[in-house]
Amino acid sequence: MATDTTLAGLDALELAPAGHGTDAAERARRFWAALWPKVAAIALVWVVWELIHLTGWKKFVLPGPGVTLHNLWDQAQTGLLWKAIGITLERAVIGYALAVAIGIVVGLLVARIPPLRAAVGSLITGLQTLPSAAWIPFAIILFSLDNTAIIFIIVMATAPAIANGVIAGVDYIPPLLLKSAKVMGLRGLGLTWHLVMPAALPTFMASLKQGWAFTWHALLTAELLVLVAGEPSIGQLFAADQDQTDMPSTIAVMIVILILGVLVDALFSRANNAIRKRWGLT
Amino acid sequence: MSTTAVTETVAVSLAGVSKVYGRGGSAVRALEQVTLTSAPGEFTCLIGASGCGKSTLLSLVAGLDRPTGGEITVNGRVALMFQEPGLFPWLTAAGNVELALRARKVPRAERKARTLELLDAVQLGGFGAKRPHELSGGMRQRVALARALAQDADVLLMDEPFGALDAMTRDLLHDELDRVRERVGRRLTILFVTHNVREAVRLGDRVVLLSSRPGQVIEEYPVPIERPRRMDSAPVAELASVITDRLRAEVSRHGN
Numbered sequence: 001m002a003t004d005t006t007l008a009g010l011d012a013l014e015l016a017p018a019g020h021g022t023d024a025a026e027r028a029r030r031f032w033a034a035l036w037p038k039v040a041a042i043a044l045v046w047v048v049w050e051l052i053h054l055t056g057w058k059k060f061v062l063p064g065p066g067v068t069l070h071n072l073w074d075q076a077q078t079g080l081l082w083k084a085i086g087i088t089l090e091r092a093v094i095g096y097a098l099a100v101a102i103g104i105v106v107g108l109l110v111a112r113i114p115p116l117r118a119a120v121g122s123l124i125t126g127l128q129t130l131p132s133a134a135w136i137p138f139a140i141i142l143f144s145l146d147n148t149a150i151i152f153i154i155v156m157a158t159a160p161a162i163a164n165g166v167i168a169g170v171d172y173i174p175p176l177l178l179k180s181a182k183v184m185g186l187r188g189l190g191l192t193w194h195l196v197m198p199a200a201l202p203t204f205m206a207s208l209k210q211g212w213a214f215t216w217h218a219l220l221t222a223e224l225l226v227l228v229a230g231e232p233s234i235g236q237l238f239a240a241d242q243d244q245t246d247m248p249s250t251i252a253v254m255i256v257i258l259i260l261g262v263l264v265d266a267l268f269s270r271a272n273n274a275i276r277k278r279w280g281l282t
Numbered sequence: 283m284s285t286t287a288v289t290e291t292v293a294v295s296l297a298g299v300s301k302v303y304g305r306g307g308s309a310v311r312a313l314e315q316v317t318l319t320s321a322p323g324e325f326t327c328l329i330g331a332s333g334c335g336k337s338t339l340l341s342l343v344a345g346l347d348r349p350t351g352g353e354i355t356v357n358g359r360v361a362l363m364f365q366e367p368g369l370f371p372w373l374t375a376a377g378n379v380e381l382a383l384r385a386r387k388v389p390r391a392e393r394k395a396r397t398l399e400l401l402d403a404v405q406l407g408g409f410g411a412k413r414p415h416e417l418s419g420g421m422r423q424r425v426a427l428a429r430a431l432a433q434d435a436d437v438l439l440m441d442e443p444f445g446a447l448d449a450m451t452r453d454l455l456h457d458e459l460d461r462v463r464e465r466v467g468r469r470l471t472i473l474f475v476t477h478n479v480r481e482a483v484r485l486g487d488r489v490v491l492l493s494s495r496p497g498q499v500i501e502e503y504p505v506p507i508e509r510p511r512r513m514d515s516a517p518v519a520e521l522a523s524v525i526t527d528r529l530r531a532e533v534s535r536h537g538n
Contacts, residue, residue, distance in 0.1 A: 010418075181385075
C-alpha cells in the first residue's frame with residue numbers, strides 16, 4: 001500500500017538520471033580531445049629532432065626525421081619488416097600468455113596458503129628484480145639458440161610480476177566482501193573462483209600491464225642475443241643494423257616498437273576502463 | 283491449565299558466553315557471561331553504547347569467531363547483514379542474490395526464478411540487471427537483505443543494517459522488514475544490533491540492553507506494542523525514553 005508506492009517513489013528519485021546518450025557529435029568531440037595532444041606531442045618531437053639535426057650535431061651518424069621516416073617507409077614495402085614484427089609479436093604473445101597462466105596459479109597458491117607464502121613470497125619479489133639478461137646464458141645453455149630459450153626468458157621475466165600482482169590483489173580485497181562470502185558459505189575453490197579472483201581483478205590489471213612491459217623488455221634483450229637462424233625478428237633487425245652502423249634503420253625499428261607499445265597500451269586501457277565502469281569506479 | 287504440546291524450541295541460545303581479545307594486561311573483555319535465548323520467529327534487538335560488544339556477539343553467533351568461554355547454540359542456518367551492504371561490485375543485483383543460492387547448491391534451473399522472487403520480496407523486481415553502484419544506499423541494503431534471505435537462513439543477524447541510511451529510507455525499510463518477515467512464510471528469527479533506541483523499540487519483540495566494557499545483559503524489555511508500529515508514535519517514544527534513561531545511567535557509570 002502506501003509504503004510500497006513511497007518506496008518506489010524514493011527509488012525513482014534516488015536513482016541517477018539515465019546516462020546522457022553519446023551521440024555522434026559527442027563521440028567526435030571525445031575522439032578529438034584524445035587525439036590532438038598526441039598529434040601535438042609527435043609534432044613537437046619532430047620539430048626538436050629537426051632542430052638538433054640542423055645544428056649539425058653528430059651529423060654523420062644522426063639522421064634527420066625525414067630520412068628516417070623514408071627509411072621506415074622503404075622497410076615497410078619489404079616483407080622482412082612485417083615478418084620480423086610477426087615473429088616477435090608471436091613470441092611475445094606466447095611467452096606472455098604462458099607467464100600470465102603460471103603467474104596466476106602461483107600467485108593464488110602463494111596468496112591463499114600461508115606456509116607457502118612464508119616460504120617463497122620474498123623469492124618471487126627477488127626473481128622480479130633479477131634482470132632478464134641474467135637468464136640469457138642459462139637459457140642458451142639449457143635450450144640452445146632456439147625459440148624455447150626466448151620464451152623461457154620471457155616467462156622468467158614476466159611470471160613473477162604477474163604472481164606478485166595476484167598476491168597484492170588478494171591482499172587488498174575488502175574484508176567486508178570476504179566476510180560476506182564466508183557467511184554465504186563459500187569455501188575453498190568456490191571462494192577463490194567467485195570471490196577472490198574477481199575481487200582481486202582491479203589491482204591485478206595493473207600488474208598485467210606491467211607484466212607486458214617486462215615481456216617486451218625481456219623479449220628484445222633476448223632477441224638481440226639469441227639469434228635463431230631463419231627467423232627474422234625485431235631484435236635481429238637491430239643486431240643487423242648495428243653491424244652495418246645503419247642509424248636510420250635503427251631509429252625506424254625503434255619507432256616501430258614505440259608504435260606497437262602505444263597500440264598495446266590502448267588495448268590495456270580499454271580493458272581497464274571496462275572494469276572500472278563495471279565496478280562504478282569512473 | 284492443560285499444557286498443549288508446545289514444541290517451542292530455541293532458535294539461538296547463548297549460555298554464559300564470554301569473549302576476550304588479546305592476552306595478559308592488554309586483554310580486552312568484549313563480552314562477559316552473556317546469557318540470552320531467542321525463540322524461533324522472535325525479533326530481538328540488542329542495544330548498548332560503544333564497547334558493549336554487540337558486533338562481537340553477532341560474529342560469534344554467525345560462527346565467524348569463537349567464544350573464549352560459554353556455549354552458543356544455533357538451530358538452523360545463519361545469515362548476516364552489516365551496516366555496509368557488502369555487495370560484490372562485479373555482479374549485478376540479481377547476480378549477487380543468485381550467488382548466495384549457488385553457494386548453497388540450489389540447482390541452476392531453480393535459481394533464476396528464486397532470484398526474481400527474492401528481489402520482488404524487497405520490491406526490486408525491476409532492478410535485477412543493475413550493478414550495485416547504480417543503486418541508492420537503501421536499494422543496495424535491500425539487495426543485501428534479498429541476498430541474506432537467499433541463504434535460506436532461519437536466523438538473520440543484522441548489524442546496524444540501517445545505520446548509514448537517511449531517516450526516511452530507514453523508516454521505509456523498517457516497514458519493508460516487517461513485510462518481508464510475513465512474506466518469507468517461515469519463522470525467521472532476527473537478532474538486530476543498533477544504537478538507536480527508537481529503532482529497537484519500533485522493530486523488536488524484545489529489546490536487550492547491554493552494558494559496556496565488558497558487554498553484559500543488564501536489562502530485557504519486552505515490547506508489548508501492537509504492530510504495525512511507527513517510530514514516531516507515542517507508545518514507541520514512551521518505552522524508548524525509559525530504555526534511553528537506563529542506557530544513559532549505564533554510560534555515565536564510565537564517566538566517573
